[in-house]
Amino acid sequence: MTEPRRGAHASRVPVPALGETLLITLQGELHDSMAEQLQQDITRRIAHSPVTGVVIDISGVDIVDSFLGRVLAEIASSARLMAARTVLAGMRPAVAITLVELGLTLPGLDTVLDVERALDRLGHGLSTDPPHPRRAHHADLL
Template identity: 80%
Template sequence: MQPFSGQAQVPVLALGDILLVSLQGELHDGMAEQLQHDISSRIATSRVTGVVIDISGVDIVDSFLGRVLAEIASTARLLAARTVLAGMRPAVAITLVELGLTLPGLTTALDVDRAMELLSPEQK
């Protein structure tokens, strides 16, 4: 049994061949790195074709989290899965622009429903 590290994990839910990740509140650096590893492992070991990352519960995205989101999308793309970032608040979008983060490889959607539509087989 591993000792408790004091950091909770972000749940990664499988909905058919799509992974759904819902970020809530502040995501500490260690949790963001663990999430990146978890998503990559799930894509590599299953038939995942898409990843939806819901950030509607996130108030602030710093440069580290922005980089981690871009790396998740890049890794997913290399593993033949697409990534959609859903629920970005206007303040978060403004902050990303101010930081100069373009998040290459990430498609955005206003909400999770629209993100799921973008990843549906009819949209590929």
């Protein structure tokens, strides 16, 4: 039985792209059906777009229960199978403590403190630091 929809996007989390990276921001409580829809939307976007990375910002989430933890791990696993990396950003200390107390792990997910570091981890950073010197390639020497 399908859940009735109130509006076309009322029960969806937006999945915007920043170049080849999907940037998802979760706010407040994420109901199970919304989490499942998010997983489907992200997987679909990766399959049909040139996506190499997924950043999921959970700084606005107060509780990550076992279901949401599993969905996040499944998103990372699906993304990895389609050659995209997933980085989880903004985990609050209380959320981290709860995950440890529940014995939940998030396999396949890199975790960082904020979105800027997540983008840096994926190589799409917004940092204003000068780039690291690159090694000379054979073609550069000719």
